[in-house]
Amino acid sequence: MQTLTVSLADRSYPIHIGSGLLGQAEHILPHLKRKQVAIVSNTTVAPLYMQTIAQPLRDAGVAVIEIVLPDGEAHKNHQTLQIIYDHLLQNRCERNTTLIALGGGVIGDLTGYAAATYLRGVPFIQVPTTLLSQVDSSVGGKTGINHPLGKNMIGAFYQPKLVLADIDTLTTLPQRELSAGVAEVVKYGLIRDADFFDWLETNMSALMHLDAAVTSYAIYRSCENKAEVVAADEHEQGERALLNLGHTFGHAIENAMGYGVWLHGEAVATGTVMAADLSQRMGWLNAAEVARIKAILQAAKLPIDAPDLGADEYLRLMQLDKKVADGRIRLILQQSIGKAVITADYDAEKLRQTLSLAA
């Protein structure tokens, strides 16, 4: 097991990465204020892993409430949130009750937001079971739900007490979701870690085959990058926005196609290619660099061709992005592989060419 720390003063917390962690209650027990937890999972993950984590806790004398939600991004909404609140209230959960999120990003975001808002805040623990949530969404305290008018529009910054990333859970992950997670791994290389990008080019095949050492290292290094960014800018006033490489384009795609049709990581991969395309049009990336970006995403079996929504529709959807400031869309663009910037200082006509999927 490897451990690293997200450094946020009195809200610092450890991330444990390794094999077999789900069945080891000793990682969780020291973080409980009271021997009562509510484990929130979904209909896909709960049959696989709920008892793996719940039974050792029960054996250690912890009262465990199980909350099983419908699966999918389409359920990351207010209605599903109410299901969590209802269970917590019916079971008289108190301020010392710890919520445990067992699942992917949707479960983590929903559970984290429920924890942030139930009784004005109760402790929670992230147990991410997808690659995407292990390398990205479980770390950093972004929680929230979607609104019919936009993704992640309602939420809170709320840090977990612990992140437990068990790589064994990736063996049951569909290949398409594994690929979606790799999109975020590649992102860290692109925005701030050129060496990691090089390493990924070499090790992509092993990662896609879930070689244990390669997978653990990829998760560790991703979390390390994310932890550094979050520690420097918890509330996304500056550098943290770089983590949204590809996301402004990607959110527009997800929103247009209907939440859950494209996986988040697939939309991000395609958005990353769009950001690279605009970066090339701005003269910041050369053709070879763009080709490397496309190649590594293709090696991860990710889509790189954006749907043709028309530039106007893209612009309309992108206006909903949380990074819009004074009506101006700010984008994360590449200055090189390993260096991204957030900027509103791009050529609007070139953005239109990118969105028109012009050759």
Add this chain to the structure above:
Amino acid sequence: MQTLTVSLADRSYPIHIGSGLLGQAEHILPHLKRKQVAIVSNTTVAPLYMQTIAQPLRDAGVAVIEIVLPDGEAHKNHQTLQIIYDHLLQNRCERNTTLIALGGGVIGDLTGYAAATYLRGVPFIQVPTTLLSQVDSSVGGKTGINHPLGKNMIGAFYQPKLVLADIDTLTTLPQRELSAGVAEVVKYGLIRDADFFDWLETNMSALMHLDAAVTSYAIYRSCENKAEVVAADEHEQGERALLNLGHTFGHAIENAMGYGVWLHGEAVATGTVMAADLSQRMGWLNAAEVARIKAILQAAKLPIDAPDLGADEYLRLMQLDKKVADGRIRLILQQSIGKAVITADYDAEKLRQTLSLAA
């Protein structure tokens, strides 16, 4: 105008108290990150004061979105919250848009919670227009909504950038709501400020007649007490719970009668008498002190007789309180006038006598 500060490191903020403040945009302008605000009010307050505050802001070049909600505690729920979100999204409000709560405690709690959760947090300003919200709910950052299974069960700690308490708004307040506010004023005297309690005994008639100097002083001293408590214990881990004197009993009454039938302050007043009754049964207060407590509340035209729900029903409803720890109801009780404690160390049979309204 008098000003005091709530000291919370980088989240500190001023409270301005005085006459005519609503029409003075200069108090608000320095706090806006962008010249766009959304003013949230209700159908009772908006016709009286919306333009008083909105027009000077517009004259200063601020874009003003007006959001008018139905009035009443019964609307402090998820459905009303959605109305706020919908307006904000439809108007493309961004992270730099400031929300302004113009109204009483319900508007303040709803708007503050919307501000805490919209785009994971936008700035907000409290402009309380009732005595209760000026002396209590607008200060300290408690925000939230009710759930069908309990009051204020969903929420966040989220501090405003400014509190603007204009005593002129109290002239349009129904007497019953004025009394409800006085219940919270009396509370500060009871829990930590015996001198203030004495002063209130002398000045209650002037306060009920809204004498300007007496009213300003009562608000200032109440906010001063609240600010000290909040600064010492922002997240209610300890002393802050004392502010809930009468509230555990009061919430049970509100919950049993249906939200909004009893005013919050009326329920608190009655709950305060119940707390005093139990304190007397415990031997902590004498009969003369209990008589003084009843007398000052009656001078404020507040109810002091609890509805007869039966002890079992009271206990069931009180179990939902957020202060319950390890299944044990913790209560705020009086050791003397001017000194309250939070304790689970009371005689359960004596509590049952209080709840049974035994003589």
